[in-house]
Amino acid sequence: MTLKIYNTLTRQKEKFVPFKKGRVGIYVCGPTVYDHPHIGHAKSYISFDVVVRYLRHLGYKVRYVQNITDVGHLTDNADAGEDKIEKRAKLEQVEPMELVEMYMRSYYEDMDALNNIRADISPRATGHIPEQIELAEKLIDKGFAYEANKSVYFDVSKLKDYGKLSGRKLDEQESGARIEINPEKKHPADFALWKKAEAGHIMKWNSPWGVGFPGWHLECSVMSMKYLGETFDIHGGGIENVFPHHECEIAQSETANEMPFARYWMHNNMVTVEGQKMGKSLGNFVTLKDAFKLFSPLTIRFFVLNTHYSSPIDYSNEGLDAADKGLERLHNTIRNLRERLGSSGNEGAVATGDWKGKLEKYKNNFEEAMDEDFNTAEALAVLFNLTKEVNNLLNSDEEISEGVLSEVDSLYRTYGGNVLGIVPEKTVQHDSDDADVYKMEEDLIKALIDTRNELREAKQWEQADKIRDKLSELGIIIEDKKEKVAWRKK
RNA sequence: GGCGGCAUGGCCAAGUGGACUAAGGCAGUGGAUUGCAAAUCCAUUAUCCAGGGUUCGAAUCCCUGUGCCGCCUCCA
Missing domain, CATH: 3.40.50.620 (HUPs)
Structure with missing residues (x-):
């Protein structure tokens, strides 16, 4: 190449x-x-x-x-x-x-x-x-x-x-x-x-x-x-x-x-x-x-x-809105991936089998795009193709090896982060750098989520939705997943 | 007047002679999942400005036309 x-x-x-x-x-x-x-x-x-x-x-x-x-x-x-x-x-x-x-x-x-x-x-x-x-x-x-x-x-x-x-x-x-x-x-x-x-x-x-x-x-x-x-x-x-x-x-x-x-x-x-x-x-x-x-x-x-x-x-608010949503999708997947990365618990530091070949393919595709006079548009398309496949993986019920997760993450870090500069080092949920504020913010949100979970268990949907709506107004998105309730900042 | 560029689905945008039955993003529609959402997934949406030509084969090359833009003044 x-x-x-x-x-x-x-x-x-x-x-x-x-x-x-x-x-x-x-x-x-x-x-x-x-x-x-x-x-x-x-x-x-x-x-x-x-x-x-x-x-x-x-x-x-x-x-x-x-x-x-x-x-x-x-x-x-x-x-x-x-x-x-x-x-x-x-x-x-x-x-x-x-x-x-x-x-x-x-x-x-x-x-x-x-x-x-x-x-x-x-x-x-x-x-x-x-x-x-x-x-x-x-x-x-x-x-x-x-x-x-x-x-x-x-x-x-x-x-x-x-x-x-x-x-x-x-x-x-x-x-x-x-x-x-x-x-x-x-x-x-x-x-x-x-x-x-x-x-x-x-x-x-x-x-x-x-x-x-x-x-x-x-x-x-x-x-x-x-x-x-x-x-x-x-x-x-x-x-x-x-x-x-x-x-x-x-x-x-x-x-x-x-x-x-x-x-x-x-x-x-x-x-x-x-x-x-x-x-x-x-x-x-x-x-x-x-x-x-x-x-x-x-x-x-x-x-x-x-x-x-x-x-x-052409700079336009509509164009930027579309970009904003696209980037958010990419970030969502990476955040989900990283959350899973720390918690899968199973060993095996490298990707094997299907994923070994897949990752190789994505790397090549990305570099081939960039080699053609820095075709960043095509390089981004490669990342989105990968993203679809990663989402499928994360949604599936099969066990995912730590090796696969960490190699996917490192691909995002290398190409999305180091090369294109659109993937942050850390997927932070907080605006504040102040550790105390950070901790308090997190505790408060968790307390609300706990309360909401109790309401959900009691099937008091109206009250539960009220909390979700209120948080959403404040820019905090709640996602009820199978295994747990996740939250993130809009 | 001279030089250069662009025209691809509803919008944005890759692809510049043969795996294009045209990438990817956004939006739409139908479905899966969900208590409802969110997130995610699946399905679905184009013959490439018009006309002519070259070629076994063109979105991709050539000609003509139309439209848009940049440079010839500082500007990223």
Whole structure:
């Protein structure tokens, strides 16, 4: 079995062979931290989180770098307009760096909730200004960039393969169609490496060309090569960044290093809301903090993974409701399984017979799905097929060996937990971490269940149902099973 | 105007030439189980946007048309 990845650069699915045996370097474009993260961030970073998790599952030693863009770049286009971070900072009446800190924390808070494992290195653009200046100088020295009015631009016409990622040709672009042509540029498609700071600009640094700030594309080139080397394995990002951002990164990096840049380019698709792209400038975005009020982070994660990363998803309450129920079903089975696991009492640490083969089959099916360009939708289907069979097993009257139970549980932990991140370590019934509250809550519920059982024995159904209904209103679901009465939180 | 993508059951969504008599989730219907529920199980629901072509064989490849979306300005 070999992992295959769709490479935007070659426009085909390719076998994944890392640059250095056993190791993978991956760089994913991070957020610009000037607002709370939204559903779009969730899709992107969940997708790449699973990529990293699966690569690690396959045994690769992965170094995952994801930048934090903490210098604003510009509101209107790459070369004009106001710095987004400054603009927002003024609005909120805080220092730009204060704003950055605030939203960076917000970002991590939400990503942690979504169960994304943090990157190994999270470099910040403002922490790499000298390197960015150095790269711009190098490009000038090589004759691929020029200074104009204290700004520096990359000379696109010097590069024969500019456009190889996005499939664009310079002369086919309708320059100036939507933005005004900057007269400082030799060619309309030239892009800024360094911009002169106009009066009143706050976030600025000294440079050989005067006081200014770096162009947007430069940071990713600099930080990826610094931490992953001039050539590295995977570069990921949103599909909307293929052009110009990633195209420009390639131009800068490959010109400077005279080496291939990223070997596999992965692009995740967009989130739409009512069929329309969700964009910062469109103002129709749903923040994760708002979404979390209605749905659990794991439900959102499951919803995202139910569609291939390269397909768009439409965010809707109906869609999330459906996902919520599906995930609940999976969790129910796992909880039942784990309850049974501690109590079956019979020995035999490994699965034998039918189940040995079945588990092997499910593992293979899961990995085959993931090997096909991280097909999480199909991988989830494999888990649901398993779930049906596990439910049948748990419902049957036959004795189940501890080995089977524990191997099924470990399959859920490995694939549902470690790889997809949708199966929690513990299936907890409580919200509270406080041991005293936890204990009291449990005792109270048990007391009510005991009372209800007495009523049931006396066939006083009305009273018994009243307790069940009341508990249900409080979010506690009672399930009368053959052997005992179980409860769980909704 | 240029470049790219998508169109699969009521909804969401895999599958991209032959075990597809099309995965999986949600919803519906009928049944089993239950004091009633909950949970679970069983059964049931599609010929793949339209038309043409290639092929022994197509949802899957090619052409035409229709509709939707993204990029060419910041954006995950």
